[in-house]
Amino acid sequence: MNQLLQCNTLKKNYSQTTILNDVTFSLEKGEHFTVVGPSGCGKTTLLRCLAGLEVIDGGDIILNGKSLVTAKPEDRSVVLMFQDALLFPHLTVIENVTYGLKRRKTSKKDRIRQAEEMLEKVKLTRWNNAYPHELSGGQKQRVSLARALVLKPDLLLLDEPFSSLDATLRESLRGEVRELLRQENISSLFITHDRDEAIEMADRLAVMDNGEFIQIGLPYEVVTNPSSIESAMIIGEGMALEEGFIPLNKVSAVNENEMIEPNFISIPGKVTAITVKNNQPCYRVSWEKGTVLVTSRTQLHQGESVYLKAGRGTIKNYINQEKHRRQIQ
Amino acid sequence: MFHSLNIGKKKMTNILIVLLFILLFILPFLTIIMKSFSVGWRWPDLLPNGFGIEGWKIIFRDPSLIEAIFTTIKLALMVVGLNLLLAIPAARALSTYTFHGKSIIEAFLLSPILIPGILIAMGLQFTLIQYGLADRMAGVVLVHLIPTLPYAIRIMRAGYERMGNGLHEQAIVLGAGPLIRFLTVSLPLLLPSIRSLMLLTFVISLGQYALTAIIGGGTVVTLPLLYYPYFSGSNEAVIAGFSIIFALLPLLFIGTAEILLRLVIRAVNRV
Numbered sequence: 001m002n003q004l005l006q007c008n009t010l011k012k013n014y015s016q017t018t019i020l021n022d023v024t025f026s027l028e029k030g031e032h033f034t035v036v037g038p039s040g041c042g043k044t045t046l047l048r049c050l051a052g053l054e055v056i057d058g059g060d061i062i063l064n065g066k067s068l069v070t071a072k073p074e075d076r077s078v079v080l081m082f083q084d085a086l087l088f089p090h091l092t093v094i095e096n097v098t099y100g101l102k103r104r105k106t107s108k109k110d111r112i113r114q115a116e117e118m119l120e121k122v123k124l125t126r127w128n129n130a131y132p133h134e135l136s137g138g139q140k141q142r143v144s145l146a147r148a149l150v151l152k153p154d155l156l157l158l159d160e161p162f163s164s165l166d167a168t169l170r171e172s173l174r175g176e177v178r179e180l181l182r183q184e185n186i187s188s189l190f191i192t193h194d195r196d197e198a199i200e201m202a203d204r205l206a207v208m209d210n211g212e213f214i215q216i217g218l219p220y221e222v223v224t225n226p227s228s229i230e231s232a233m234i235i236g237e238g239m240a241l242e243e244g245f246i247p248l249n250k251v252s253a254v255n256e257n258e259m260i261e262p263n264f265i266s267i268p269g270k271v272t273a274i275t276v277k278n279n280q281p282c283y284r285v286s287w288e289k290g291t292v293l294v295t296s297r298t299q300l301h302q303g304e305s306v307y308l309k310a311g312r313g314t315i316k317n318y319i320n321q322e323k324h325r326r327q328i329q
Numbered sequence: 330m331f332h333s334l335n336i337g338k339k340k341m342t343n344i345l346i347v348l349l350f351i352l353l354f355i356l357p358f359l360t361i362i363m364k365s366f367s368v369g370w371r372w373p374d375l376l377p378n379g380f381g382i383e384g385w386k387i388i389f390r391d392p393s394l395i396e397a398i399f400t401t402i403k404l405a406l407m408v409v410g411l412n413l414l415l416a417i418p419a420a421r422a423l424s425t426y427t428f429h430g431k432s433i434i435e436a437f438l439l440s441p442i443l444i445p446g447i448l449i450a451m452g453l454q455f456t457l458i459q460y461g462l463a464d465r466m467a468g469v470v471l472v473h474l475i476p477t478l479p480y481a482i483r484i485m486r487a488g489y490e491r492m493g494n495g496l497h498e499q500a501i502v503l504g505a506g507p508l509i510r511f512l513t514v515s516l517p518l519l520l521p522s523i524r525s526l527m528l529l530t531f532v533i534s535l536g537q538y539a540l541t542a543i544i545g546g547g548t549v550v551t552l553p554l555l556y557y558p559y560f561s562g563s564n565e566a567v568i569a570g571f572s573i574i575f576a577l578l579p580l581l582f583i584g585t586a587e588i589l590l591r592l593v594i595r596a597v598n599r600v
Contacts, residue, residue: 078502
């Protein structure tokens with residue numbers, strides 16, 4: 001694979017507040033890169049800087065070997081899909097989809113053909129002449145996706161495009177989007193605060209906190225081996241303790257009267273919900289730093305005080321955060 | 330039963346609304362039309378004593394009428410055009426950007442509403458004389474901005490705030506430059522505001538007597554300058570005739586502007 005995007009020490013400040021602090025990463029052609037982080041950590045600002053909607057205060061953005069720092073946003077081969085579909089309300093579906101093609105001086109015949117093909121791919125064939133107010137939320141996002149993909153940009157930026165949809169639709173749509181991106185061979189940078197969405201959409205995953213990338217790696221690697229307590233709390237599937245991270249499959253819940261062996265650690269918690277996962281009862285247990293969904297050998301009840309138990313040997317130490325940041329750079 | 334009662338109630342409300350509309354808007358206009366063709370119509374007579382076209386004859390006998398109508402339209406078009414040119418960027422900047430001194434600029438732009446226009450015009454007259462703009466169309470156009478621009482900015486600003494910045498940014502990332510963005514996104518979505526701005530500034534400019542008289546110095550003769558002296562006369566048919574011309578001009582203007590704007594929007598937004 002060839003390198004598509006290289007971001008070097010990106011900086012962005014608003015007044016005295018640092019929003020992006022030396023963000024450095026690269027993206028290969030055809031790669032799907034996801035950034036996950038809590039609200040307000042700088043994810044959207046990062047996308048807006050890449051799209052040219054914000055002027056960076058330092059660093060460089062190189063796309064296909066050329067610096068984008070002085071390029072006008074409308075001249076970049078980068079398309080941003082916003083949280084809302086943002087369809088032009090006075091234009092029909094087909095007019096919305098051909099909007100960008102017209103700006104690129106594609107002939108009328110070609111733009112209609114390309115738009116119709118793309119609408120077929122997003123399963124909206126019969127809606128060409130409908131206006132946005134006649135579409136459902138999911139359909140609007142499909143049109144927005146078609147409008148972005150039809151331009152065949154070098155890089156598609158997706159700013160939590162499914163956040164306004166209900167859970168079922170969100171799940172089905174993200175699968176379709178991933179498939180379409182692969183079919184069209186378009187690289188993507190997807191940002192989200194949803195852990196599951198981040199893992200599912202990513203070839204590679206970056207965890208962002210306070211304007212910095214605190215960990216980059218393969219999704220499985222990041223989820224099971226977070227490099228710091230911050231990373232563990234954002235993306236880790238397990239319990240983030242000060243001394244290290246315990247993967248979720250090593251944790252179980254026990255009744256508070258049960259004896260705990262000395263080579264196990266125990267953390268007090270409370271059962272807040274009972275559910276079924278993989279055909280067996282699971283308990284959502286809240287503890288000091290969050291909640292976990294765990295199994296138990298004994299039957300537990302809602303509201304019951306329990307201990308979360310894990311073998312001492314299962315605790316994975318965090319990599320020193322400073323050292324890890326240097327490795328990223 | 331309840332359903333048919335509801336329908337009856339709704340029908341009655343609609344009829345009442347139509348009657349109210351006729352009473353408030355159509356009836357006064359019809360009265361003025363009738364008055365312009367009347368020969369003597371005194372209180373408490375329900376109808377005029379007779380009908381004729383004397384009033385209209387007097388209006389059209391005035392040699393400067395046609396020229397005054399053209400001057401008025403030319404002036405009002407220039408005022409509307411300048412208002413659009415100034416109010417659109419100003420409103421966009423005020424609604425989109427945050428910058429130091431924004432509130433001072435806002436207050437300054439709206440100040441002509443707070444100070445009587447005639448005071449500003451008196452003060453401005455000396456400056457306009459100095460720059461050779463007094464007694465000229467350009468000077469009158471500039472002075473007509475005083476009572477119109479603050480309203481124009483307010484109207485456009487409300488439009489931009491309603492529209493938000495999202496669609497604008499969406500157009501940017503899809504490759505639209507500033508002019509195309511304005512024509513394809515802002516113009517169609519701001520059309521209600523633009524329509525209000527054009528109609529309001531046209532009507533305000535059309536009604537200016539004092540400002541035109543002070544700065545125009547009698548050289549720039551607009552319809553009000555021709556029309557107001559007739560108030561001292563007793564021929565109400567003439568006054569009614571002038572009022573009809575006054576009322577028709579903005580309607581004609583807004584109708585033409587609407588057609589032109591829609592043609593432009595349709596042309597730029599084709600697939």
